[in-house]
Amino acid sequence: MAENERDPKVSRRYRELGAEEPPRALDEAVLAASRRAAELHPAPLVPPTGRRRWYFPVAAAAVIVLSVAVTWHMREEQPDPEGAPFYEPPRVAMQADDAKEAKPPVASPRDERAELRAAPAAPAPAAKPAPDGRAMGNIMARAQPPEKQLERIAELRRAGRHEEADRLLAEFRKRYPHYRVSEEMLGKIERK
């Protein structure tokens, strides 16, 4: 290595040749040029070359992947309508109603959603039977806006499923005691 070639005697003798320095005028010229360059002209931008050529494609791919991941995550995290406080049914009333349908107690709308997800994947234990189609329909109905819920009740009425319609109507009235139902709709949802 070069380090091994270092000879103190040679170095000392070489230093004795003198320690010339650049003239002051030269120093000033160089420093003035450097200041002018720094102040007046930003460093020229150059396209990446050689080993840096892959920077832009990789950066672009990373941005795209990140964007997709964030969008997907946001969709997953969106609160579903069941979780909205506006539609949250009174807990006691729900339990009472659902017990009639031999459905497991529903603690909250969140639990309903979990139940909906779990039901097709694994059979629930005997103590907690999975909701049948009718109960599922009612759960879905409760998750809908008031107008839709009324339409659902009207449908049940037309289909002659009066008990179900009565129950949903009672539930609706508990939940929205001040909701003004039009005369026309009243005619459709009330038992004649």
Added chain:
Amino acid sequence: MLAYRGGDAGAFETLYVRHRARLFRFVLRSIRPRAAAEEIYQEVWMRVIEARGRYEPQARFTTWLYTIAHRLVVDHWRRGALSVVSLDSVELESNSPDPARHAEARQSLRKFALAVEALPQAQRETFLLHEEGGLTAAEIAAATGCGEEAAKSRLRYAMAKLRAAVDDG
């Protein structure tokens, strides 16, 4: 250098102060006349300023600086210019009160200067890069574009000749 690239003029000044004297001697002892050496010295720094936007810290700044200097010196040689070390400025600093010993020491130093001047260009440049730039054999190879083994070999030969000159003196 990165700070200077970002617009910090003070950073350049720091670099300049750190390297000015050694770089100047490297050029001065590679090229004659002195006016040409000064011109090339200034040109080296102008190239550094111009290239600041392309600077990437892949090697030591010193290696990069002497790579630029090497190219300009070689260009100068290729133009057929003289490339010998100037001995005009050799001044012996001796505190010896004895004139005879002073003359002897001066003679010894002249011999050494002649030995440096007599080195083949490549060996002299390698020696100067090592002494003034403080470059290792690998860095000399990177700066001059030769192989590391060639750089080591040149340095070994140069050192052997200069050691002999010191011993003779």
